[in-house]
Amino acid sequence: MNIAVRCENLIKTYDTGGQKVTALNSVNLEIRLAELIMLVGPSGCGKTTLISVIAGILDQDAGLCELFGENLLTMKSKDKLRFRASQIGFVFQAFNLLPSLNAAENVSVPLIINGEKRGVAQKKAIDVLERVGLGERWKSFPSQLSGGQQQRVAIARALIHSPRLIVCDEPTSALDHASGHNIMNLLKEVAVDENRALVIVTHDSRIFNFADRMAEMDDGHIVKISEPLRTA
Amino acid sequence: MLMGDKGKYIGIVMGLTFASLIMTQQPAIFMGLMSRSYSFITDVGLPDIWVMDEKVQFIDDIKSLQDTELYRVRGVSGVEWAMPMYKGMQKARMSDGTFQNCTVIGLDDTTLIGAPAVLIEGKLNDLRRSDSVIVDFDGANEKLAKPPLIEGGKKIPLKVGDTLELNDKRAFVVGIAKVTRTFQSQPTIYTTYSRAKIYAPRERKLLSFVLVKAKAGQNIQELTKRIHANTGLAAYTQQEFMDLTFNYFMKNTGIPINFGISITLGFIVGAAIAGQTFYNFTLENLRQFGVLKAMGTSNWTLLRMILLQAILVGSTGYGMGVGLTALFGYAMRNSILAFKFPWQLLIFSGLGVSFICMFAALISILKVIRLEPAIVFKS
Numbered sequence A: 001m002n003i004a005v006r007c008e009n010l011i012k013t014y015d016t017g018g019q020k021v022t023a024l025n026s027v028n029l030e031i032r033l034a035e036l037i038m039l040v041g042p043s044g045c046g047k048t049t050l051i052s053v054i055a056g057i058l059d060q061d062a063g064l065c066e067l068f069g070e071n072l073l074t075m076k077s078k079d080k081l082r083f084r085a086s087q088i089g090f091v092f093q094a095f096n097l098l099p100s101l102n103a104a105e106n107v108s109v110p111l112i113i114n115g116e117k118r119g120v121a122q123k124k125a126i127d128v129l130e131r132v133g134l135g136e137r138w139k140s141f142p143s144q145l146s147g148g149q150q151q152r153v154a155i156a157r158a159l160i161h162s163p164r165l166i167v168c169d170e171p172t173s174a175l176d177h178a179s180g181h182n183i184m185n186l187l188k189e190v191a192v193d194e195n196r197a198l199v200i201v202t203h204d205s206r207i208f209n210f211a212d213r214m215a216e217m218d219d220g221h222i223v224k225i226s227e228p229l230r231t232a
Numbered sequence B: 001m002l003m004g005d006k007g008k009y010i011g012i013v014m015g016l017t018f019a020s021l022i023m024t025q026q027p028a029i030f031m032g033l034m035s036r037s038y039s040f041i042t043d044v045g046l047p048d049i050w051v052m053d054e055k056v057q058f059i060d061d062i063k064s065l066q067d068t069e070l071y072r073v074r075g076v077s078g079v080e081w082a083m084p085m086y087k088g089m090q091k092a093r094m095s096d097g098t099f100q101n102c103t104v105i106g107l108d109d110t111t112l113i114g115a116p117a118v119l120i121e122g123k124l125n126d127l128r129r130s131d132s133v134i135v136d137f138d139g140a141n142e143k144l145a146k147p148p149l150i151e152g153g154k155k156i157p158l159k160v161g162d163t164l165e166l167n168d169k170r171a172f173v174v175g176i177a178k179v180t181r182t183f184q185s186q187p188t189i190y191t192t193y194s195r196a197k198i199y200a201p202r203e204r205k206l207l208s209f210v211l212v213k214a215k216a217g218q219n220i221q222e223l224t225k226r227i228h229a230n231t232g233l234a235a236y237t238q239q240e241f242m243d244l245t246f247n248y249f250m251k252n253t254g255i256p257i258n259f260g261i262s263i264t265l266g267f268i269v270g271a272a273i274a275g276q277t278f279y280n281f282t283l284e285n286l287r288q289f290g291v292l293k294a295m296g297t298s299n300w301t302l303l304r305m306i307l308l309q310a311i312l313v314g315s316t317g318y319g320m321g322v323g324l325t326a327l328f329g330y331a332m333r334n335s336i337l338a339f340k341f342p343w344q345l346l347i348f349s350g351l352g353v354s355f356i357c358m359f360a361a362l363i364s365i366l367k368v369i370r371l372e373p374a375i376v377f378k379s
Ligand SMILES: Nc1ncnc2c1ncn2[C@@H]1O[C@H](COP(=O)(O)OP(=O)(O)O)[C@@H](O)[C@H]1O
Pocket: A014, A015, A016, A021, A022, A023, A041, A042, A043, A044, A045, A046, A047, A048, A049, A050
């Protein structure tokens, strides 16, 4: 099976003090293994909501969302936590590293959540930091690293436990053009794998050409899926 | 995680240090002060039983007896010996003409039972010489000290060989005694029972207490009952008289309430500072908690993390508070301040600090448990 994620008629409505906002209005989408898919569209169209449901940190109101054949909505919360811990990697716009941990410790966190010993996790973290070009900086704290470097640490953290799905929300928006470009190159190089799917939410048109496929959203819908000209 | 923000960490620890300092030091002063209420009784030490008027409520509440009561007590079976003691207030006139209220203790002329155990200067036997008195060390150095030779200089302590006047009668200082401070902050002057009569001419009855030693093998509790039955006087064991005095001060003075208020305030202020800072800290790091949650960390693990932090800051603050209290007590050891630091106090303040930490952790834990992991994608 080469389908990683299957969404059918996903509906999600936010209720903010009596006012209802429909963020997902019947979304249908298939994400394939080994691909880098970008979710694009204007601000407020529901991109973040969609990847939150896909990553199992937000429950939809209606519709089906299957990850590798599993329906997270009906899963027991304990199993869901374990599933998230082992199958999903996260990369955020604001990096979201833990400020009191050094780079290697930050990268170790997913392994530790999965029950790995600290020492083993640390060793592996330094290996992965090596792969993102920060092997020398494993002792640095987030505050001592540039934005691009912090995002590299975050990518190492998303990779270390070999998850089958990596979700990235605006990974380049907080970075300048060159750093953003480097981050995309890095993701393409180290994160894409035949057993893994990579979903990147972005409205940064400068990086569109890194995508294998692009899903354009508007107003809670997927309006178009395309395969952009590959220049990268 | 808490260590990441040094300022916050110090804030929380300071709050807890403050709370545990107040919760340890205030009760220590309180207990020290309260133990002074009966320190005269413990200082006298030797007698098993104190006999006095039935209406006496505490050690300084003197209701004098007829001298004949002494012989009636001596006549009770089981009594090894019974000695008189006078305790009263007299005005001492000092060399510069000013007056100072003093507690005068009159001891049995031959045995001097009830005399201070430690003399810093002089000999107890000299009390048998005419006109002689022994003055307590603190009194001699403070209230009975002579004015300085030069204006603004140090007062000159009263020494052996100096004289005082008690009711126009000469009193010759033959000794300086070390006694435990009492509630009454006046100097204490020891003399013999018969000389106390001379110093207190206007008092009709002088017998304040009859001090009793039980015969060997005599049950003391039974003897108190027998003395009471035979004489109609109140007879207390040393411990009973201490308790009577202690309870009187507990019930009839504002001291327990005042200390209760400061301890409660310390607790509340400590809880407020520590709880508030701890909670603020959690709020500021909500995103980090959200990230951990999204990455699959269970509420149970987050709860343990928060508890661990609470325990860490709690024990640091507690250690510092208790340490400061001990330092305080050490620094004050020779001063007028009362201070008593039994191990029970450590448990008391430890429980107080634990309570504050649990409270601080609890409000944070509730917040984190309710946290939706979806906040991680919010920018
Ligand atoms: N937690 C929330 N509560 C209420 N409304 C929300 C919440 N999150 C998102 N929304 C609303 O849902 C819509 C979709 O938001 P979002 O998924 O964040 O869009 P995007 O990521 O494409 O900018 C927006 O109108 C937004 O205001």
